[in-house]
Amino acid sequence: MSNASIHLGPNQYGKAENRVVRIVRDTARHQIRDLNVSTSLRGRFDDAHISGDQQDVLPTDTQKNTVFAYAKKVGVASIEEFALVLADRYLEACPAADGARIEVDEYAWERIEVDGGGHDHSFVRSGGGVRTTVVNVDGRGADRVTQVVSGIKDLVVLKSTGSEFHGFLKDEYTTLQETTDRILATSLVARWRYDALPISKGEVDWDKSYDSIRALLLQRFAEIHSLALQQTLNGMGTSVMEEHDDVAEIKFSAPNKHHFLSDLSPFGLDNPGEVFHAADRPYGLIEASVVRDGATAAGNAWHAIPGFC
Numbered sequence: 001m002s003n004a005s006i007h008l009g010p011n012q013y014g015k016a017e018n019r020v021v022r023i024v025r026d027t028a029r030h031q032i033r034d035l036n037v038s039t040s041l042r043g044r045f046d047d048a049h050i051s052g053d054q055q056d057v058l059p060t061d062t063q064k065n066t067v068f069a070y071a072k073k074v075g076v077a078s079i080e081e082f083a084l085v086l087a088d089r090y091l092e093a094c095p096a097a098d099g100a101r102i103e104v105d106e107y108a109w110e111r112i113e114v115d116g117g118g119h120d121h122s123f124v125r126s127g128g129g130v131r132t133t134v135v136n137v138d139g140r141g142a143d144r145v146t147q148v149v150s151g152i153k154d155l156v157v158l159k160s161t162g163s164e165f166h167g168f169l170k171d172e173y174t175t176l177q178e179t180t181d182r183i184l185a186t187s188l189v190a191r192w193r194y195d196a197l198p199i200s201k202g203e204v205d206w207d208k209s210y211d212s213i214r215a216l217l218l219q220r221f222a223e224i225h226s227l228a229l230q231q232t233l234n235g236m237g238t239s240v241m242e243e244h245d246d247v248a249e250i251k252f253s254a255p256n257k258h259h260f261l262s263d264l265s266p267f268g269l270d271n272p273g274e275v276f277h278a279a280d281r282p283y284g285l286i287e288a289s290v291v292r293d294g295a296t297a298a299g300n301a302w303h304a305i306p307g308f309c
């Protein structure tokens with residue numbers, strides 16, 4: 001059989017999950033940035049796949065070395081800034097590449113409290129979610145398009161009341177009881193895309209924006225009286241869009257971490273919303289996005305970000 005109708009499809013390559021920890025130790029009071037960096041290049045790499053000629057390939061090992069060298073040379077002002085600088089460097093170093101994707105997760109550390117103050121060089125890993133960014137750069141020179149999708153994942157939140165679920169569609173397989181008082185819990189993933197215009201003008205204060213959006217997501221989760229996880233997500237997303245003009249869209253993926261009321265009646269005990277079984281699976285998986293009319297096009301921004309509709 002001839003191979004005439006078979007060809008190499010989309011491809012990209014890079015070094016995944018470079019775990020780099022950058023300490024700033026210019027004074028006795030150290031600072032720490034703890035990152036997981038994944039890099040990918042895409043472009044004219046047909047020869048590498050078809051004939052096996054690697055002359056256009058900047059090795060994944062070099063990509064890894066660049067991450068560590070740049071952690072020293074330019075430092076980590078924010079994960080977004082670091083990813084943008086790396087993307088530039090790879091496109092400069094690898095002429096066959098016409099796009100780069102840099103994904104960075106950041107694990108937060110807090111100073112250990114000692115004698116009423118934060119210790120200078122001892123830290124404890126913070127809970128409360130992992131900060132993320134995915135930077136995609138396409139093209140060169142004036143045609144270059146840069147997209148930044150930042151976010152948070154593993155943000156585990158729970159409210160012990162203020163959540164209802166009723167009035168849903170029922171058929172012969174429906175056994176779920178309606179409720180006006182349940183636990184609502186999720187391990188939230190939220191990712192938001194910055195509008196291309198403020199990015200190209202260097203107008204985004206990445207750390208400030210992240211802190212503010214994270215705080216707002218938590219505040220709205222707490223405040224919204226939930227009629228369903230769907231309604232909570234839409235409310236959270238709408239508030240982010242209202243308060244952050246530079247965000248073009250926000251997407252959520254939220255497992256509904258079910259807490260089932262334990263039946264204690266065999267033991268002669270009533271259970272008015274006090275003892276629950278925290279089930280880990282199966283779980284409802286609720287995904288939703290909130291978008292701004294007239295925002296710049298997403299282009300490649302969501303390329304290779306799994307888990308979102």
Ligand SMILES: O=c1[nH]c(=O)c2[nH]c(=O)[nH]c2[nH]1
Nearest residue numbers: 165176227228229230256284
């Ligand atoms: O917030 C919820 N949304 C649903 O779609 C759903 N479905 C379900 O069984 N429980 C819930 N809860």
